[in-house]
Amino acid sequence: MAKKSKFFMISAIILIVVFALVYFGIKLTSNLGKTGTQVASEDAAKDLGKLYSNISITKAEPVKGQIDLNPTDVGESLPDISKFPVTVDNSTDNFVEIFSSTEKSGTGVDGWLSEVAAEFNKANIVVDGKPASVKIRNIASGTAADYIKSGKYVPDAFTPSNELWGEMVKASGVKNQLISKRLVGNVPGIVIAKAKYDSLVNKYGSVNIKILTEAIASNDFSMGYTDPFASSTGLNFLLTALHTFDSTNILGDKAVKGFEKFQSNVPFTASTTIQMRDAAKSGRLDGFVLEYQTYINAEDLKSGYVFTPFGVRHDSPLYALGDLPKTKQDILKKFADFVAGEKYQKAAKDKGFNNLDNYKPEMGAVDGNLLSQAQQLWKEKKNGNKPIAAVFVTDVSGSMGGEPLNRLKESLLKGQKYLGKDNSIGLVSYSDNVTINLPIGKYTTNQQSMFVGAVNSLQASGGTATFDGIIVALKMLQDEVAAHPDVKPLIFVLSDGETNQGYSLDDIKGIVETYKIPIYTIGYNANIKALQSISSINEAASINADTDDVVYKIGNLFNVQM
Secondary structure (H helix, E strand, O other): OOHHHHHHHHHHHHHHHHHHHHHHHHHHHHOOOOOOHHHHHHHHHHHHHHHOOOOOOOEEOOOOOOOOOOOOOOHOOOOOOOOHOOEEOOOOOOOOEEOOOOOOOOEEEEHHHHHHHHHHHOOEEEEEEEOOEEEEEOOOHHHHHHOOOHHOOOOEEEEEOOHHHHHHHHHOOOEEEEOOOOOOOOOOOEEEEHHHHHHHHHEEEOHHHHHHHHHOOOOOEEEEEEEEOOHHHHHHHHHHHHHHOOOOOOOOOEEEEEEHHHHOOOOOEEEEEHHHHOOOOOOOOOEEEHHHHHOOOOOOHHHHEEEEEEEOOOOOOOOEEEOOHHHHHHHHHHHHHOOHHHHHHHHHHHOOOOOOOOOOOOOOOOOHHHHHHHHHHHHOOOOOOOEEEEEEEEEEEEHHHOOOHHHHHHHHHHHHHHHHOOOOEEEEEEEEEEEOOOOOOOEEHHHHHHHHHHHHHHOOOOOOOHHHHHHHHHHHHHHHHHHHOOOOOEEEEOEEEEEHHHHHHHHHHHHHHOOOOOOOEEEOOHHHHHHHHHHHOOOEEEEOOOOOHHHHHHHHHHHHHH
C-alpha cells in the first residue's frame, strides 16, 4: 500500500512538472518571431478589452439633424476684440490703433515694440497741431488677418511678422498702404538637432531648405511645422516648400506632386509652437520651424540645435488700413521713423532681433490670392492621402449644464465644417456612464446629418468619467484601424473639469502610449492642467478656451488636424 501511495505521489509530481514545463514553454514561445511593437500592441489590446468590458455603455439611436450648407463664416466665430490685450494704451485723443504680432508686443524679450510705443507716447510728438500717440494690441498675425479680412474689427494699422499677411489682406479687398517695409529685423528658420545636422551634412554635403525638403521627402529627416492658416512661420514654410519643388509655378503639378511626397513624411503639423517643441523634446522630431528671435533667447535650443534660415524675412512691415485720414497716416509715419531710431534698434538687438541681416530670401513677393490657394492646397493634401478617423469625446456631466454645454454644441456644429470629406468621425458622450452617440463612419452628408443630430441631443447630468469615455473611443478606433489599416486615428476630448468617477489616467496611460493616438483636449473654463496631462502623453495640443472664444479656437484646431 505504501509503495502504491509513493507511486501516485511521484506520478502526481511528474504530471505537475510536465504541465508547468508545457505551460511556461507555451508562454515563453508564444511571442517568438514577433517584434517588441507587436507584443506591446497585443498586450495593450488585451488590457483595452478588459477595461472596456467593465464600462457601462449605452448605444444611442441615431437621430438625423438639419445640416448647414452655408460656407464657414470666420468673422462670426471670432470673439470680441477685447479678448486680445492692449499692451500700450493711447495717451491722447489724436492716435492710431495698431495690431502687432506677438513676438514684439508682449512683455520681456517679446516686448520690444510695446516698450518703444510707450516711449513714443511720452515724447510729446505733435501731428496736425496736437500731441499724437499709438495704441498697441497684441494679436497673432493670422488671427489679426482674420479680423481684418472678415471686417469684424479693422484697426488703423497692422504690423504682422511678415509681408505675406499684408498681401492676403490686400487680396481680400481691404485697402492697405505700406508705411514701412521693416520695423525690426527677424528671420524664420528650421532648428535642427546637432547630431542630425551633422549626419545630413555628411550625406548631402551641406544643409539648406532645398536639401531639407528633399531629405524629408526621402524620409531622412523628421520635422514639424505650424498651422499655415494661423502661424507666420507655418505659412512661410508652406510657401517655401512649394517654391522649392517648382519655383516657376508653386501650384503647378510638379509642385503639388513634390509636396504630396514631402507631406506624407511629415509626422504632424502642430497647432501651436509649444506642441511642436514638446514633440521635439520627446525625440519624435529632428527639427522644427521657429523664428530666430525666439531661438536665440532659448538656452536649451542654442546649445542643442543649429538654425537654418528659409523663406521670406520676418521684418515686421507696417501697413495703414482702409481710407485713413491724413492725420492718422502722418502719425504712423512719425511712429515708423521713431521706431527706426538707433537707440530703439539697438534695444531690439538686445532682445534677439536684427540678427542675420545678410540673409536674403530666394523668393520675391507673392500675390495674396496665390497664398490663399496655397493654404487650401495644404488643407487638401496635408494628410498625405491618409484619411483620418476621429472620435469626439464630449463631457455631459452636470457641471457642463447651461452655457458650457451650449457652447460645446455650437463649437462642434460650427467646427465640423472644417472636417475633410475623406475623413471618418464618431461621437461619444460621458457622465456617470458612456454613450456611443454615433459610431465611426465616413463623413458623408448622411453621417454629417447624424453627427448634427447626435450633438443636438446631448444633455448634461451626473458625474465625470472622462477616462471611461476615452477607453470607449480607443476601442472604437482600434476596431476601425483593424477594418481600415490606412487610417490615422485621433481623439478630441471636450470637457470642463477633472475626472471624479471611473478609470484614472494611470489606468489608461500605458495603452495610450502604446497605440500612440494623439488626444487633443479642449477645455471649457477648465482645469487646464488636468487636460494637459492627457494631451501630453502623445504630444497633442491642449486648448483652454472660455465660452467667448472656444468656437474660433476649435475651428482652428479642426482645420489643422482634420
